[in-house]
Amino acid sequence: MNENEMSRILEYVRSLSFDLEKLREILLANLVLIGEIPSPTGEEQNRIAFLEERWAEYGLLDCATDELGNGVAILPGQKGDSTILLVAHADTPFALTEDHTYSVNSSRVFGPGVADNSLGVAVLSSLPLFFEKLNIQLQSDLCFLVPVRHLDQGDQEGLKFFLGNIKNPVDAAIVVEGAQLGRLNFRSMATLGGKITCQINRRISQESAINVLCHVVSRLNKMDLPQENHTLLTLGAIEGGVSYKYPARNGELKFQIRSNSGQTIEKITGVIYNILDDIALQPGVSAHLTPIAHTSSGGLDSSHPFVLAARQIQATLDIVPQDSIYSPAISAFAEYNIPGLCIGITLAENINYLDEFIEIEPIMKGVAQLIGILMAIDGGLRCKTSTTG
Numbered sequence: 001m002n003e004n005e006m007s008r009i010l011e012y013v014r015s016l017s018f019d020l021e022k023l024r025e026i027l028l029a030n031l032v033l034i035g036e037i038p039s040p041t042g043e044e045q046n047r048i049a050f051l052e053e054r055w056a057e058y059g060l061l062d063c064a065t066d067e068l069g070n071g072v073a074i075l076p077g078q079k080g081d082s083t084i085l086l087v088a089h090a091d092t093p094f095a096l097t098e099d100h101t102y103s104v105n106s107s108r109v110f111g112p113g114v115a116d117n118s119l120g121v122a123v124l125s126s127l128p129l130f131f132e133k134l135n136i137q138l139q140s141d142l143c144f145l146v147p148v149r150h151l152d153q154g155d156q157e158g159l160k161f162f163l164g165n166i167k168n169p170v171d172a173a174i175v176v177e178g179a180q181l182g183r184l185n186f187r188s189m190a191t192l193g194g195k196i197t198c199q200i201n202r203r204i205s206q207e208s209a210i211n212v213l214c215h216v217v218s219r220l221n222k223m224d225l226p227q228e229n230h231t232l233l234t235l236g237a238i239e240g241g242v243s244y245k246y247p248a249r250n251g252e253l254k255f256q257i258r259s260n261s262g263q264t265i266e267k268i269t270g271v272i273y274n275i276l277d278d279i280a281l282q283p284g285v286s287a288h289l290t291p292i293a294h295t296s297s298g299g300l301d302s303s304h305p306f307v308l309a310a311r312q313i314q315a316t317l318d319i320v321p322q323d324s325i326y327s328p329a330i331s332a333f334a335e336y337n338i339p340g341l342c343i344g345i346t347l348a349e350n351i352n353y354l355d356e357f358i359e360i361e362p363i364m365k366g367v368a369q370l371i372g373i374l375m376a377i378d379g380g381l382r383c384k385t386s387t388t389g
Helices: 003-035 045-057 114-134 157-165 209-221 262-279 305-316 328-335 363-378
Strands: 061-065 071-075 083-087 108-110 141-146 172-179 190-200 232-240 250-259 285-295 340-346 357-359
Touching: 003 045, 003 108, 003 114, 003 305, 003 363, 045 061, 045 071, 045 114, 045 141, 083 363, 108 114, 114 141, 114 172, 114 340, 114 357, 114 363, 157 328, 172 328, 172 363, 190 209, 190 262, 209 232, 209 250, 209 262, 209 285, 250 262, 262 285, 285 328, 305 340, 305 363, 328 340, 340 363
Parallel strands: 083 141, 083 172, 172 340
Antiparallel strands: 061 071, 071 141, 108 357, 190 250, 190 285, 232 250
16 A cells, blocks of 8 residues: 555544544444343353344344354455454453443443453444444455454464364454553464462371462562563462461462563473472372463564554554553464454453443544554555545
C-alpha cells in the first residue's frame, strides 16, 4: 500500500470514532447481553450460541461451531482472494456460580469479565452491523473466530485447534481484547505457566506442605535468570492447609517463567525438576510439576508494515501507547507463521476481579482503531460510497 492510500485511511479514521458514536448503544447492549452469559473456560457453549444467532441476524455466512466448540463466521469481501482473521476469546476466569449481572452508568460498565473478554466478543458481534451502517466493504474475507478454552489451563486450545485444522490459509490476524486501549502486541515470549503440588504422608512425616513450598520458592528465587533474554519469574499464588493448628497435608504453588529464549525456558524447567527431585528424597514428602500453559517465542518485527500502520493509526487517534510489545496472544500465530497483532478497545481496572469495570468514553476510539487497522491490512480505504474499486 502506498503513502497516499495510507494517508486516505488516516484521514478517514480521524473522524471515524465520531461517526461510530451513534452506534455505541448497539455495542453496549451486545456487551451486557454477552457479559451476563457465564462463560468459564470449558463451558462457553451458551455464549457461542448467542454469537451464532447474532451473526446470522447480521447476514454472515457459515455461522457455526467447529468440532471443539469455537464460534466461526465469515463476512465475504469484494474479492475474497485473502482472509483476515479476527479473534476474541470467549472464556472468562469466573465460575458459573458467580453473579454475572452487569451494571452501566454514564461512564462505566461493571461486571465480571467485562474487559477480559466480554467487550472483545461484543465488538466481534457488532462489527458486521457497523460495517453495514458505515458502508464499509473490505476486499478480503473477514473470518470471525471466538475460540473456547483459551485462558490459563485452556492454554489457547481452541485457537490452536482452529489454526491447525483450517482449510483455507489465513493471511493476517488481529486479536481483540477489551483492554487496555493503547496496547499493540506483535511478539510473543516463550513462557511456562506451571503448578507445583506438594503432598505429605502424615503417617510418615509431620512436615507442612506449605513449608515445603516455601523452600521451593526460596530456591526458585535463587535461580540465575539470564537478563539478556529478559527472563522473568512470577510467583502467582500459593495455598494449602485447612487450619492454623495443623501442618498442611497438601499445598499448591502457581508460577510463570517467561523469556525471549525457548531454550532458557527448557533449562529452567530442568532446574525445577531437580528441585522437586531433591524434595522427594524426604520420607513421606512428594512434589510434582504440572504445566498449565505454554507459549512459544516469535512474531513480527517492529518494522513490519502491519505494525507501522497500526502505530500510525493509534497516533492519529491520539491513543497513548502501552509499554510492552509482547503478549501470549501472539504465540499461536507465530507458530503457524501468520502475521498477527493484538489490540485493546478501552481502558479498564480491576481486571479478573469481581469489581472489574471498563470506561465507556474511549470504546469507539478503540473500535475506530480496529477498523483502521483492518483497512490497512486489507490494502486501502474501500467504502461502498467511495469512488475506489
